[in-house]
Amino acid sequence: xxxxxxxxxxxxxxxxxxxxxxxxxxxxxxxxMNFVNLAHCSFAMLxxxxxxxxxNELGWPFxxxxxxxxxxxxxxxxxxxxxxxxxxxxxxxxxxxxxxxGIVFVSVAVAAYIYGTIQQPLNLPSxxxxxxxxxxxxxxxxxxxxxxxxxxxxxxxxxALEYTRFGAxxxxxxxxxxxxxxxxxxxxxxFAITFALGSGLAGLGGALAIEIVGLDHAxxxxxxxxxxxxxxxxxxxxxxxxxxxxxxxxxxxxxxKYYFPELGAFLIxxxxxxxxxxxxxxxxxxx
Amino acid sequence: MVTSAAVAxxxxxxxxxxxxxxxxxxxxxxxxxxxxxxxxxxxxxSQIAITALFALSLDLILxxxxxxxxxxxxxxxxxxxxxxxxxxWGWGEPLTGLVIAATAAGVLGYLxxxxxxxxxxxxxxxxxxxxGLLLAEAANSASWLTGGADGLQGVRMWKLFGVxxxxxxxxxxxxxxxxxxxxxxxxxxxxxxSPFGLALRGIxxxxxxxxAIGAPTRAHIRKVYTIAAVxxxxxxxxxxxTTETVxxxxxxxxxxxxxxxxxxxxxxxxxxxxxxxxxIYMVARDQFSGINPQYWYFxxxxxxxxxxxxxxxxxxxxxxxxxxxxxxxxx
Numbered sequence: 001x002x003x004x005x006x007x008x009x010x011x012x013x014x015x016x017x018x019x020x021x022x023x024x025x026x027x028x029x030x031x032x033m034n035f036v037n038l039a040h041c042s043f044a045m046l047x048x049x050x051x052x053x054x055x056n057e058l059g060w061p062f063x064x065x066x067x068x069x070x071x072x073x074x075x076x077x078x079x080x081x082x083x084x085x086x087x088x089x090x091x092x093x094x095x096x097x098x099x100x101x102g103i104v105f106v107s108v109a110v111a112a113y114i115y116g117t118i119q120q121p122l123n124l125p126s127x128x129x130x131x132x133x134x135x136x137x138x139x140x141x142x143x144x145x146x147x148x149x150x151x152x153x154x155x156x157x158x159x160a161l162e163y164t165r166f167g168a169x170x171x172x173x174x175x176x177x178x179x180x181x182x183x184x185x186x187x188x189x190x191f192a193i194t195f196a197l198g199s200g201l202a203g204l205g206g207a208l209a210i211e212i213v214g215l216d217h218a219x220x221x222x223x224x225x226x227x228x229x230x231x232x233x234x235x236x237x238x239x240x241x242x243x244x245x246x247x248x249x250x251x252x253x254x255x256x257k258y259y260f261p262e263l264g265a266f267l268i269x270x271x272x273x274x275x276x277x278x279x280x281x282x283x284x285x286x287x
Numbered sequence: 288m289v290t291s292a293a294v295a296x297x298x299x300x301x302x303x304x305x306x307x308x309x310x311x312x313x314x315x316x317x318x319x320x321x322x323x324x325x326x327x328x329x330x331x332x333s334q335i336a337i338t339a340l341f342a343l344s345l346d347l348i349l350x351x352x353x354x355x356x357x358x359x360x361x362x363x364x365x366x367x368x369x370x371x372x373x374x375x376w377g378w379g380e381p382l383t384g385l386v387i388a389a390t391a392a393g394v395l396g397y398l399x400x401x402x403x404x405x406x407x408x409x410x411x412x413x414x415x416x417x418x419g420l421l422l423a424e425a426a427n428s429a430s431w432l433t434g435g436a437d438g439l440q441g442v443r444m445w446k447l448f449g450v451x452x453x454x455x456x457x458x459x460x461x462x463x464x465x466x467x468x469x470x471x472x473x474x475x476x477x478x479x480x481s482p483f484g485l486a487l488r489g490i491x492x493x494x495x496x497x498x499a500i501g502a503p504t505r506a507h508i509r510k511v512y513t514i515a516a517v518x519x520x521x522x523x524x525x526x527x528x529t530t531e532t533v534x535x536x537x538x539x540x541x542x543x544x545x546x547x548x549x550x551x552x553x554x555x556x557x558x559x560x561x562x563x564x565x566x567i568y569m570v571a572r573d574q575f576s577g578i579n580p581q582y583w584y585f586x587x588x589x590x591x592x593x594x595x596x597x598x599x600x601x602x603x604x605x606x607x608x609x610x611x612x613x614x615x616x617x618x
Contacts, residue, residue: 036409084592087596088595091595091599093355093409093412094349094551094555095595095599097355097412098548098594098595099592099596101544101548101588101591102587102589102590102591102592102595103592104588105585105587105588105591106584106588106589106592108581108584108588109581109583109584109585109588110585112581112584113581113585117581217581225416225540228413228416229413232409232410236409262428263424263428265420265424266424266425266428269417269420269424270421273414273417273418273421276410276413276414276417277402277405277406280405280406280410281410
C-alpha cells in the first residue's frame with residue numbers, strides 16, 4: 001500500500017508537470033491582457049501533430065522534433081494574435097471566449113480532416129522507454145524525463161522573469177497594465193512575445209503529452225478543461241500558482257483513478273469547485 | 288439595449304416595449320408553417336422549438352443579467368432525467384411530468400443560485416463549468432439509475448390529454464413543444480419588460496453600482512437564475528418526453544457550449560435572439576452533418592469567428608443596425 005502510494009504520487013506528479021507546461025503560458029497571458037484564450041490547447045495540439053508527422057513520416061528523432069513543435073506553435077500563434085486576437089483586447093470576456101472557441105472548433109475539424117479520428121501512434125527512442133528501479137520502486141523513464149524537462153523549464157521561466165529586463169517588463173505589465181504603459185513599456189510588444197512563448201510551451205507540452213495521454217483530433221477540447229482548471233485554481237499570472245495547482249490536479253486525478261475508479265473525473269471537478277469557492281481568485285491570485 | 292429615454296421615463300419605456308409589434312406576430316404565425324410546408328420535418332421542428340426554449344432560458348441570465356454560464360445543460364439534463372424516470376416508473380402523463388421535472392430543475396437552480404450569486408468573471412465561468420461537469424460525472428457513475436452511456440431506456444409516454452399519441456411524424460411533438468415554448472416566451476417577455484427586468488439589465492451593466500442604489504443584487508440574481516433553471520428544465524423535459532429517451536449528452540459540456548453559441552449567433556439580450564439562433568443553427572446542422580459531422584464543426588467555428596469580428600450583437604443585432612441605417616437614409 002505504501003509502495004503503491006509512492007507510485008501514485010510519482011505518476012501524478014509527472015502528469016501534473018505535463019499540465020503545468022500546457023497551461024503556464026495561458027496563465028501569464030491571461031494575467032497580463034485579461035484575454036481569455038480558449039484556443040490555447042489548439043496550439044498544444046499543433047505541437048503534438050508536428051512531432052507525430054516529423055517522427056513517423058520523416059523519420060526524425062523524437063528529441064529533435066521537440067524544438068520544432070515549440071517553434072511552429074509559437075509562429076502560428078503569433079499570426080493568430082496579429083490577425084484576430086488584437087481586435088478583441090477591449091471586448092468582453094464572452095466575445096473573447098466565443099472567438100477562441102470558434103478557433104478550437106475549426107482546429108478540431110482540420111485535425112480530423114488531415115489525420116483522421118484515431119489515436120496517433122508515436123515511436124519513442126529506446127532510451128526513453130522502460131523503467132528504472134530506485135529504492136525498490138520502478139519508475140518510468142519517460143516520466144522521469146518529463147519531470148526533468150518541466151523542472152528545467154520552470155527554473156528557466158522563473159530566472160527569466162526575475163533577472164532579465166524583459167521579465168521585469170512582463171511582471172510590470174501583469175501587475176498594472178496602464179501604469180506599465182505610462183512608464184513607456186511597449187505592452188503590446190511584450191504581450192505578443194509572451195503570447196508566442198506561452199503558445200510555444202503549449203506546443204512543446206502537446207508533443208510531450210502524446211506518450212502519456214495520447215493525441216487525437218479532440219485533444220484541443222479534452223485538455224482545455226484541465227488547463228482552465230489549472231489556471232483558475234492557480235491564479236492568473238502566477239507561475240508558482242500554476243505549478244502548485246498543476247501538481248495538485250495531476251496527483252488528485254491520478255489518485256482518483258487508482259483508488260476510486262468508479263468516481264471517474266468527479267473528484268477533480270469537486271476539488272476545483274471547492275477551491276474556487278474558497279478562493280475565487282485562485283490559490284496565488286491577487287485580484 | 289436600453290435607450291436614454293428609459294432613464295427619463297421608465298414607465299413609458301416599459302409600456303412601449305410591451306406592445307406587440309407586427310413583426311413579432313408575423314414571427315409566431317410563421318412557426319405554424321412547418322405543418323403545411325414541411326410536414327416531413329416536424330421532428331426537426333420540435334427539436335428546434337426545444338432548443339429555442341433552452342436558448343431563451345440562457346438569454347434570461349446571460350443576455351439580461353450578464354451571468355456567463357458554461358454549465359447551463361445541468362438543469363436541462365437534470366429535468367430530462369427526472370421526466371424520463373417518472374415516465375419509466377409508470378407515470379407517463381406528459382403535463383404533470385413536465386411540471387414535476389421543471390420544479391426539480393428549479394430547486395436545483397435555486398440551491399446553486401446561492402453559489403452563483405457570489406461570484407463573477409473567470410471564477411463564475413469556471414464554477415458553472417465545474418458544477419455542470421460534476422452533475423454529468425454523477426449521472427455517468429450512477430448507471431443503475433440513469434442507464435449510463437447507453438442512455439435511459441424504457442420511457443413510455445401516455446397520450447397527451449388522453450387523446451394525442453406521440454407519433455413518428457412528430458405532429459403531436461411539435462404542437463406540444465411549440466405551445467410550451469410560446470407560453471414560456473410570454474412569461475419571459477413579461478418578466479423582461481418589468482421593473483425586475485430593468486434591474487437585471489442594471490446588474491449586467493454595472494454590478495457594483497446596483498447595490499449602491501439599493502438594489503438587492505444577489506437576491507435578483509438568485510431569482511432570475513431559478514427562473515432560468517425552471518425554463519431550461521421545461522426544455523429538457525420536453526426533449527425527454529418527445530423523444531422517449533434520455534442520453535448523457537443532455538448533461539454534457541457540448542450541450543452547454545452549443546446553446547451558448549446559438550444564443551450568441553442569434554444575439555444575446557434580445558428575446559428573439561435565441562429563437563432565431565436555434566432555427567439557423569439547427570437547420571444548418573441538419574443539412575451539413577448529413578455530409579460529415581467534422582465539416583459541421585469547421586463551419587460553425589468559422590461562423591463564430593465571423594460573428595464575433597463582424598457582428599458583435601449577433602445576427603439580430605446586425606439586422607437591427609441595417610434597419611436603422613435604412614430608416615436614416617429615408618429620413
